Amino acid sequence: xxxxxxxxxxxxxxxxxxxxxxxxxxxxxxxxxxxxxxxxxxxxxxxxxxxxxxxxxxxxxxxxxxxxxxxxxxxxxxxxxxxxxxxxxxxxxxxxxxxxxxxxxxxxxxxxxxxxxxxxxxxxxxxxxxxxxxxxxxxxxxxxxxxxxxxxxxxxxxxxxxxxxxxxxxxxxxxxxxxxxxxxxxxxxxxxxxxxxxxxxxxxxxxxxxxxxxxxxxxxxxxxxxxxxxxxxxxxxxxxxxxxxxxxxxxxxxxxxxxxxxxxxxxxxxxxxxxxxxxxxxxxxxxxxxxxxxxxxxxxxxxxxxxxxxxxxxxxxxxxxxxxxxxxxxxxxxxxxxxxxxxxxxxxxxxxxxxxxxxxxxxxxxxxxxxxxxxxxxxxxxxxxxxxxxxxxxxxxxxxxxxxxxxxxxxxxxxxxxxxxxxxxxxxxxxxxxxxxxxxxxxxxxxxxxxxxxxxxxxxxxxxxxxxxxxxxxxxxxxxxxxxxxxxxxxxxxxxxxxxxxxxxxxxxxxxx
Amino acid sequence: xxxxxxxxxxxxxxxxxxxxxxxxxxxxxxxxxxxxxxxxxxxxxxxxxxxxxxxxxxxxxxxxxxxxxxxxxxxxxxxxxxxxxxxxxxxxxxxxxxxxxxxxxxxxxxxxxxxxxxxxxxxxxxxxxxxxxxxxxxxxxxxx
Numbered sequence: 001x002x003x004x005x006x007x008x009x010x011x012x013x014x015x016x017x018x019x020x021x022x023x024x025x026x027x028x029x030x031x032x033x034x035x036x037x038x039x040x041x042x043x044x045x046x047x048x049x050x051x052x053x054x055x056x057x058x059x060x061x062x063x064x065x066x067x068x069x070x071x072x073x074x075x076x077x078x079x080x081x082x083x084x085x086x087x088x089x090x091x092x093x094x095x096x097x098x099x100x101x102x103x104x105x106x107x108x109x110x111x112x113x114x115x116x117x118x119x120x121x122x123x124x125x126x127x128x129x130x131x132x133x134x135x136x137x138x139x140x141x142x143x144x145x146x147x148x149x150x151x152x153x154x155x156x157x158x159x160x161x162x163x164x165x166x167x168x169x170x171x172x173x174x175x176x177x178x179x180x181x182x183x184x185x186x187x188x189x190x191x192x193x194x195x196x197x198x199x200x201x202x203x204x205x206x207x208x209x210x211x212x213x214x215x216x217x218x219x220x221x222x223x224x225x226x227x228x229x230x231x232x233x234x235x236x237x238x239x240x241x242x243x244x245x246x247x248x249x250x251x252x253x254x255x256x257x258x259x260x261x262x263x264x265x266x267x268x269x270x271x272x273x274x275x276x277x278x279x280x281x282x283x284x285x286x287x288x289x290x291x292x293x294x295x296x297x298x299x300x301x302x303x304x305x306x307x308x309x310x311x312x313x314x315x316x317x318x319x320x321x322x323x324x325x326x327x328x329x330x331x332x333x334x335x336x337x338x339x340x341x342x343x344x345x346x347x348x349x350x351x352x353x354x355x356x357x358x359x360x361x362x363x364x365x366x367x368x369x370x371x372x373x374x375x376x377x378x379x380x381x382x383x384x385x386x387x388x389x390x391x392x393x394x395x396x397x398x399x400x401x402x403x404x405x406x407x408x409x410x411x412x413x414x415x416x417x418x419x420x421x422x423x424x425x426x427x428x429x430x431x432x433x434x435x436x437x438x439x440x441x442x443x444x445x446x447x448x449x450x451x452x453x454x455x456x457x458x459x460x461x462x463x464x465x466x467x468x469x470x471x472x473x474x475x476x477x478x479x480x481x482x483x484x485x486x487x488x489x490x491x492x493x494x495x496x497x498x499x500x501x502x503x504x505x506x507x508x509x510x511x512x513x
Numbered sequence: 514x515x516x517x518x519x520x521x522x523x524x525x526x527x528x529x530x531x532x533x534x535x536x537x538x539x540x541x542x543x544x545x546x547x548x549x550x551x552x553x554x555x556x557x558x559x560x561x562x563x564x565x566x567x568x569x570x571x572x573x574x575x576x577x578x579x580x581x582x583x584x585x586x587x588x589x590x591x592x593x594x595x596x597x598x599x600x601x602x603x604x605x606x607x608x609x610x611x612x613x614x615x616x617x618x619x620x621x622x623x624x625x626x627x628x629x630x631x632x633x634x635x636x637x638x639x640x641x642x643x644x645x646x647x648x649x650x651x652x653x654x655x656x657x
Contacts, residue, residue, distance in 0.1 A: 033656075194614075
């Protein structure tokens with residue numbers, strides 16, 4: 001009867017033909033399957049994340065382009081151009097160098113904030129469109145980052161401190177690995193891991209108190225060293241922020257220091273993120289405090305800096321993977337005992353998050369997603385070749401040992417994003433846009449665009465309720481009250497889950513006894 | 514895939530020749546009377562649905578238990594565990610565990626998961642252990 005039900009499915013022959021073409025239309029499906037087959041689920045989640053980021057950037061590029069850039073292009077074509085639109089001066093032509101520096105010709109194109117007009121074009125309010133598009137983008141970005149990270153956390157092996165146990169090792173055989181060599185590799189690895197865990201268990205009974213103290217001392221020393229290094233880098237960036245050299249230095253630091261940190265295995269992940277956070281926050285602070293004093297079109301300058309940052313980040317990622325591959329190939333030939341290098345999924349995912357966080361700069365440069373699309377597309381093929389060239393790519397040996405890593409990992413993923421988002425919010429609420437360029441020229445701060453719109457809405461009889469909501473909810477104290485209420489509710493729910501976990505633990509103990 | 518009488522034998526599942534559990538998987542999902550591990554279409558569908566993304570932890574752990582139970586007696590005793598470890602480790606001499614290591618490993622496993630101390634791991638103890646490892650669900654997966 002089951003077979004009968006399947007045969008009754010109304011699929012004509014044509015539709016069956018279409019199934020196979022639909023599969024080829026899905027981007028990279030064959031490549032992902034072969035990666036999963038050879039390297040297992042955890043490496044596959046990295047590539048799934050990369051593909052997802054690419055789709056997100058394509059979507060945001062289309063949204064931005066459609067709502068913000070196309071009206072401007074249309075406006076530029078219409079014959080009644082007023083003085084407010086910045087045209088390209090006669091003596092600036094396109095030279096190849098612009099791709100690298102983002103300055104010069106690009107300054108006058110739609111790439112940057114500066115060339116967007118503040119006029120209302122045929123009833124289409126440019127200011128409002130710009131503001132709301134960017135706001136919606138930020139919210140979507142935040143929500144989807146949360147969603148993806150939760151997914152990622154579930155799939156990636158972040159076991160708790162009992163991950164050494166033999167059962168865990170045995171039960172997590174990755175059934176999606178189909179390549180014969182990879183399977184053999186994993187079996188050998190598993191054997192080694194089992195032997196190691198056996199010897200570790202035997203050893204653990206023999207550690208004395210003094211050894212433990214020494215252990216803690218070394219850990220503390222490493223932590224101190226790494227934080228001072230991070231502070232030193234941040235300070236140097238602050239003093240050098242005026243020059244073109246900044247993105248170069250930033251990317252260099254981002255590349256070199258993690259290699260240095262990988263010597264201290266334990267803190268690698270937090271230190272990297274801490275370093276990146278501090279660099280980003282220093283840059284944000286510099287841009288917000290010092291640059292507005294400079295003069296006209298400073299938003300375009302910031303846009304250019306961001307463009308350069310993104311570009312250099314990409315270049316250094318490429319360099320990093322070539323360099324890493326090269327080193328590893330040479331290293332394995334010269335020092336066979338060193339073992340085959342692994343594809344560190346966590347570090348690569350953090351790098352992706354960092355690259356995506358740079359896209360906060362969409363406020364200053366609306367076409368930044370285009371760059372990101374290109375970057376991620378090329379990165380996919382690069383990483384794929386890196387993964388397959390490090391021959392016999394091993395599954396990660398130590399799968400997330402630190403016991404507290406679960407919650408801290410998620411927290412560290414979002415902190416850079418919130419720093420960027422908060423600084424953008426601060427910018428819109430407090431700083432005055434520059435007077436001679438950009439869609440918000442002439443206003444006190446960017447948020448006043450919404451004020452103006454609400455003022456206009458008062459005259460339209462149908463939308464009184466929007467004005468009411470705006471005046472009573474967002475502008476008054478009720479807003480803060482609502483926010484605190486939401487935070488309190490979240491806290492209560494969290495406590496309830498903790499309590500339930502405790503209950504489960506106690507019940508289990510009762511079963512055992 | 515033919516008529517209801519057609520069977521899929523172990524050899525034709527060529528994509529999974531390298532999976533160390535290929536024979537056990539066929540045995541577990543096969544409902545044929547000859548007990549030769551051949552699969553009908555419905556058995557194949559059962560297999561795919563058990564290994565799919567939408568199967569719950571309970572279903573997966575149930576089938577995992579049956580796959581690991583090499584002698585089909587409903588519990589995992591020392592012989593089953595030893596076969597399991599040998600299946601998952603290499604076949605060459607240096608990739609195998611020696612007999613002392615094996616005994617140590619098995620006693621560790623039993624100590625950790627045998628709650629009622631009867632020397633074997635039954636289904637509920639197995640499910641209890643599985644529920645503590647967060648990556649079981651994502652690795653017990655076959656996607657076509």
